[in-house]
Amino acid sequence: MVTLAIGALTGMPIEQTAHGAQHGAGGMRFVRIGDAPAGDETPAAADIKQIVVDNFSFTPATAAVPVGTTVTWTNHDDIPHNVVSPEQKFKSPVLDTDEMFSHKFEAAGTYKYYCSIHPRMTGQVVVR
Helix, strand or coil, X not given: CEEECXXXXXXXXXXXXXXXXXXXXXXXXXXEHHHCCCCCCCCCHHHEEEEEEECCEEECCEEEECCCEEEEEEECCCXXXXXXXXXXXXXXXXXXXXXXXXXXXXXXXXXXXXXXXXXXXXXXXXXX
């Protein structure tokens, strides 16, 4: 399975329809991630949450996830950023463009974070 852009589309191998025709282009059909079936061959969508760092902001600014979720921050900005927990629960290295940092949240709670290079950039992960 190929994941494209945050929360947008998931590419899946095309399947034969009842009439034998195929859908899509280039051997792929595209569906919204919310419409993709949960199968054993793909990682559970609930286990991974993406946060984009771009234009001096974290998107989404608040991410609600279940316990055990790995959150991945990806820097799409032209300048370096990092992700720092004020409580020292996690801290990324400085992330250049397109670099990523991941942290698995094992306990319920609200985890605030910010970019220590640009302290006005803030966000939070709410783990339930």
